Amino acid sequence: MTERRSVARWLVVVALVVLPVLVAGNAAAGNAGVHATISRTWSPVHTRVDPGSRVIWRNPTSISHTVTAFGGNWSIDRTLLPGALVGRTFNSAGVFKFRCRFHSALVGGVCSGMCGRIVVRA
Ligand SMILES: [Cu+2]
The missing domain is CATH 2.60.40.420 (Cupredoxins -  blue copper proteins)
Structure with missing residues (x-):
């Protein structure tokens, strides 16, 4: 895997997995x-x-x-x-x-x- 593709994949993971978790956590905290x-x-x-x-x-x-x-x-x-x-x-x-x-x-x-x-x- 090229370095660029690795970075792109990492960004997709952040967008699809990490951000919704953060948003959900925030919503729960009110x-x-x-x-x-x-x-x-x-x-x-x-x-x-x-x-x-x-x-x-x-x-x-x-x-x-x-x-x-x-x-x-x-x-x-x-x-x-x-x-x-x-x-x-x-x-x-x-x-x-x-x-x-x-x-x-x-x-x-x-x-x-x-x-x-x-x-x-x-
Ligand atoms: Cu003012």
């Missing part, structure tokens, strides 16, 4: 998606998942947003350019609040504007 909207909100605002779930924030809008943690019990501060995404896996129960620094205000720990939360079930 993955969730959150996306930025053109009205500068997160949708959904509240997302409830089981421990071990991965949450993916997507930015399908034409402007940049950030996924920025607040509340003090976790940390993330990532800028999402148009079309970008970022993911986090939540392994422990709790309420994990996030906001977009560009389109929200945080006053006295209270967020207004582009704010959301992930609730991880116990």
